[in-house]
Amino acid sequence: MAVTKMFGASVKRREDSRMMTGRAEYTDDVRLTHTLHMCIVRSPYAHARIKSIDTSAAKSMPGVVAVYTGEDLKDDLGQVPCAWLIPDCNLKVPEYRAVAIDKVRFVGDQVAVVVAEDRYQAEDAADAVSVDYEPLDVVTNQEDALQDGAPQLYDDVPNNLAFQWKIGGGDFDAAFASADVKISQRFVNHRLIANAIETRGATVEYNPGSGRLTAWITSQNPHIHRFLISGATGIPETDIRIISTDVGGGFGSKIPTYAGEMLACAIARKLGAQVKWMETRRENYVTNAHGRDHIDYVDVAASKDGVVSGIRVNSFANHGAYLSTAAPGVPTWLFGTMLSGAYKIPNIDCTVNGVLTNTTTTDAYRGAGRPEATYILERVMDLVAHETGLDPVEVRRRNFIQPHEFPYTVATTLEYDSGNYEEALNQALQTVGYEDFRREQEQARAEGRLLGIGFSTYVEVCGLAPSAAAGAMGFQGGLWESSTVRMHPTGKVTAFTGASPHGQGEETTFAQLIADELGVPFHDIEIVHSDTDRIPFGWGTYGSRTTAVGGSAMVYASRRIIDKARRFAAHMLEVSVDDIDFNDGIFSVKGSPEQSKTIQDVCLAAYLAWDLPEGEHPGLEESYFFDPTNFTFPFGTHICIVEIEPDTGQIEIKRYVAVDDLGNVINPMIVDGQIHGGITQGIAQALYEYAVYDESGQLLTGSMMDYCVPKFHHVPTFELGRTVTPTPVNPMGLKGAGETGTIASTPAVVNAIIDALRPLGVKHVDMPFTSERVWNVIQERKGS
Amino acid sequence: MYPTDFDYHRPESVSDAVKLLKENPEAKVLAGGHSLLPVMKLRLAMPTALIDITRLSELSGVREDGDAVVIGANTTYSELMASDVIKQKLPFLVDAADQVGDVQVRNVGTIGGACAHCDPAADFPAIVLALDAEIKTVGSSGEQTHKASDFFVDMFTPRLEPDEVITEIRLPNVADIASATYQKFAHPASGYAIVGVAGVRTSGGDVRLTVTGSVPITTRLTAAEGEISGKDLNEANIKAAADKAGEGLDFVGDIHASDQYRAHLTRVFTRRALEKLAG
Known part of the structure; x- marks a missing residue:
């Protein structure tokens, strides 16, 4: 039967009907027969010694089944793991117990666990656990933490420095010494909180008869969770089933393996019971890994015609109280390697100091390291423009890697796959009407209005990753992806992926890929993911890798199906394999298309197996493990126009244009949605979202009343465009779309604000641009 | 939770x-x-x-009573916005109520609740105060009527005994209102007022101005009122009055907005309110 080509079609998301009608099964929706409820007692102090814990009152309360301290669980559970052990940087991974024993190190650290018949009883009993603390001095800022005399979090991590990592190429010092233009600037890339709409949790069932543990966990990578929970509990991998089919957003915060889900698993086994743990939003704010939190000292060498010859970055990354699962890799490999951006910068020198403080841990957050690098570079391009008097667009053009230079190896050793940066820039400029805007701006400035335009001509690294690169970076795993494609006797298809979509729409886009590859109807294809008992081993969803890597595995598994089916079809049609054509689900004899078999006919024959070709086995099911040869490098140009109200400092985004090059696009509607969400998150960092600690380590922005997750009215209409430069790295020629918006948008907004403030002589102001911060800048400048 | x-x-x-x-x-x-x-x-x-008390219909609804408009304590913001009486007599309240929270809040939150809670950043205490309203309560010692100016005592502290409930909010002399407005600078996360200024101008040229969000409890901006009352609402007079907004008041500050910034915004939003009153 003829099937319309699905690649490139804006098919509606098939996952939406269950999610929009309340029929999805999130972790908290899972109802077992006899569930106990777990509640964690958390430290109200950011740094304190635990002198004693009295659980007797809690234990005697109604419905309470058990109350555990760290001492009680010492033998049941290993440490909360760190699994990205970056090499050659004197890395010190401090001990991280799921329940603290003698010391707590951030507000929210676990000190006891209560299990009761219902959640209210558990909460009441948690309140009744009495802990005697001896408060210690607190340090929350990474620069303060490195100072002599700063409070020490650990005896074996001197000066709270967990690692010092370096990367670079060329000779920055020589470039800087001979440069016409020298720029030095400190940048703060402040801390963010992910705020997935579903908080984290686990619903766990342990069957003492079979020894099997089944855990519904809010995870972006259920096999990594299985692997790490197996290691921490000693339960064999084969006896653990992790299910994370419906997950309400992650943004990176559901990559790590946390104390909470480890405790739920260990306690379910200890009690031989069903245990549910769902954190509250308040807990989510203080315990889910936060993002960003860099302080970067940047030096730039450039010529007076705007060509950047070198960049040096000395970065201080705040890791919080412990090293979360992937934490060390985020401000290092995912940051330092990207410090060339879209530009030819021959001399790069990067040092990253990973620092421990009395705050919540930080880890991957949408973009993870790459937004921080892009922010620096895009601000640097504007600073170079400022110093040289050139147009910021012109400075970027003069530094771009040119289309004929790909593959291009940057000074930090990455090899960019493909690109045409100027084409995306030109399209965005045309959309925004750049020259007209500059005239309008001149007029506005004459009237005293503060109107500005900002650019971000970003490039990012996606499609994580070649496993050899993962190994070299100290990531304790591979980053290939797997797929099994199973045709059923009726010709229907179940395709299994090791990736773990949780909002990205791959139940739809993967079915589109298979529909084209196998020539079967879209609605005959079911995509199965995120259940370790059903899917092949896989590494999960993050780093814009799901489609670029996981989709490739699925395409190649489908092609193996076609290879086998072609041999079967040749046998059925009594011709040689070389004489078979395959189009739109039909195998036909070359030159006589009336002699044909549908893939469904062939599939049924393969399962009946009454008459197999010689040497062939029955059935139609194939697997593929795809390990890419390189990363992918999406790019584009984002342009933001803002106007500042001088009276209040309030910023209005008047226009936002984004031209992205993601290679080929399977489902433009889903990709547009990804870009909308990404841009919104990036705008939010520039304007709305910021985590604040007070001196005692209390999170002051610990609720949605204080921490501004952007709402619909906070963002403008997005004007999207695309250029298409396919990657040679995977069979679809696509690059990944999950993080581009977040990576690109923050500097575009900030550059626009600084441009708007330029008549006041402003060169740089750190984010976030709250109205008050902008108003203060205006007042200072007017006064001076 | x-x-x-x-x-x-x-x-x-x-x-x-x-x-x-x-x-x-x-x-x-x-x-x-x-x-x-x-x-x-x-x-x-x-x-x-x-x-x-949500189902007590005796506390619901908006009605006219002579020169006054009476709002039952259980009236939600949405009901207020849909009320024909309000649309005809006090149309600015439709816009003011529209600035409260979001749709869900407006559908369930009540005017009486907002007054009884006395949140220092709530919108309606300032609006009720600017309208010179009377707040009726009932308790075991009987009915009481308070002037709004006596009712909002302090942060989260209304003049309300533990056994009293608010029954209605009475807005007197609405025919005498020449223009009225509520101007708000909302906190981007919570939607509460960082600064909200309500203004009412009578047909005789008297101006009442109140502020919320920037001070511990809603209060009259007496210095600004004194400067502008009875005068033309021209640019120079408005500026002179707005410059006095907040004179003598202690402003609150937090991580979102310092006391100085709130003091400044109080002047800005007083000016905007007066510009609006001028029409």
């Missing part, structure tokens, strides 16, 4: 509600619940009982 144990009562009448309050001194009245339930879930408030 899990409250402590409490009893739940749904009285059939206001007098039953008062009786229940008398019997349960640690009880709280449940109206819209948008402020109460979150603090209970955080265990910052632990009432032993909730007295649910």
Whole structure:
């Protein structure tokens, strides 16, 4: 039967009907027969010694089944793991117990666990656990933490420095010494909180008869969770089933393996019971890994015609109280390697100091390291423009890697796959009407209005990753992806992926890929993911890798199906394999298309197996493990126009244009949605979202009343465009779309604000641009 | 996010509600619940009982009473916005109510609840005060009528005994209102007022200005009122009055907006309110 080509079609998301009608099964929706409820007692102090814990009152309360301290669980559970052990940087991974024993190190650290018949009883009993603390001095800022005399979090991590990592190429010092233009600037890339709409949790069932543990966990990578929970509990991998089919957003915060889900698993086994743990939003704010939190000292060498010859970055990354699962890799490999951006910068020198403080841990957050690098570079391009008097667009053009230079190896050793940066820039400029805007701006400035335009001509690294690169970076795993494609006797298809979509729409886009590859109807294809008992081993969803890597595995598994089916079809049609054509689900004899078999006919024959070709086995099911040869490098140009109200400092985004090059696009509607969400998150960092600690380590922005997750009215209409430069790295020629918006948008907004403030002589102001911060800048400048 | 144990009562009448309050001194009245339930879930408030008055129809609705407009305490923001009386007599209240929270809040939150809660950043206490309203309460010692200026005592502290409920908010002399407005600078996360300024101008040229959000409890901007009352609302007079807005007041500050910034915004939004009153 003829099937319309699905690649490139804006098919509606098939996952939406269950999610929009309340029929999805999130972790908290899972109802077992006899569930106990777990509640964690958390430290109200950011740094304190635990002198004693009295659980007797809690234990005697109604419905309470058990109350555990760290001492009680010492033998049941290993440490909360760190699994990205970056090499050659004197890395010190401090001990991280799921329940603290003698010391707590951030507000929210676990000190006891209560299990009761219902959640209210558990909460009441948690309140009744009495802990005697001896408060210690607190340090929350990474620069303060490195100072002599700063409070020490650990005896074996001197000066709270967990690692010092370096990367670079060329000779920055020589470039800087001979440069016409020298720029030095400190940048703060402040801390963010992910705020997935579903908080984290686990619903766990342990069957003492079979020894099997089944855990519904809010995870972006259920096999990594299985692997790490197996290691921490000693339960064999084969006896653990992790299910994370419906997950309400992650943004990176559901990559790590946390104390909470480890405790739920260990306690379910200890009690031989069903245990549910769902954190509250308040807990989510203080315990889910936060993002960003860099302080970067940047030096730039450039010529007076705007060509950047070198960049040096000395970065201080705040890791919080412990090293979360992937934490060390985020401000290092995912940051330092990207410090060339879209530009030819021959001399790069990067040092990253990973620092421990009395705050919540930080880890991957949408973009993870790459937004921080892009922010620096895009601000640097504007600073170079400022110093040289050139147009910021012109400075970027003069530094771009040119289309004929790909593959291009940057000074930090990455090899960019493909690109045409100027084409995306030109399209965005045309959309925004750049020259007209500059005239309008001149007029506005004459009237005293503060109107500005900002650019971000970003490039990012996606499609994580070649496993050899993962190994070299100290990531304790591979980053290939797997797929099994199973045709059923009726010709229907179940395709299994090791990736773990949780909002990205791959139940739809993967079915589109298979529909084209196998020539079967879209609605005959079911995509199965995120259940370790059903899917092949896989590494999960993050780093814009799901489609670029996981989709490739699925395409190649489908092609193996076609290879086998072609041999079967040749046998059925009594011709040689070389004489078979395959189009739109039909195998036909070359030159006589009336002699044909549908893939469904062939599939049924393969399962009946009454008459197999010689040497062939029955059935139609194939697997593929795809390990890419390189990363992918999406790019584009984002342009933001803002106007500042001088009276209040309030910023209005008047226009936002984004031209992205993601290679080929399977489902433009889903990709547009990804870009909308990404841009919104990036705008939010520039304007709305910021985590604040007070001196005692209390999170002051610990609720949605204080921490501004952007709402619909906070963002403008997005004007999207695309250029298409396919990657040679995977069979679809696509690059990944999950993080581009977040990576690109923050500097575009900030550059626009600084441009708007330029008549006041402003060169740089750190984010976030709250109205008050902008108003203060205006007042200072007017006064001076 | 899990409250402590409490009893739940749904009285059939206001007098039953008062009786229940008398019997349960640690009880709280449940109206819209948008402020109460979150603090209970955080265990910052632990009432032993909730007295649910949401279904008491005697407390609902908007009506005219001679020169006055009377708003039942249970009236939600959405009901207020849909009221024909309000649309005709006090159309600025439709716009003012539209600035409260979001659709969900407006559909459930009540005017009486906002007055009884006395949140320092709530919108309606300032609006009610600018309208020179009277707030009627009933308790075991009978009915009382308070001037709004006496009612909002301090942060989260209304002139309301534990066994009293608000029954209605009476807006007098509405025919005498020449123009009115509410100008707000909302906190981007919570939607509460960082600064809100309500302004009412009478046909005689008197101006009442009130502020919320930037001060511990809503209050009249007396210095600005004194400067502008009886005068033309021209640019120079408006500026002179706005410059005096907040004179003598102590401003609040937090991580979102310092006291200096709030003081400045009070002047800016007073100016905008006066510009709006000028038409």
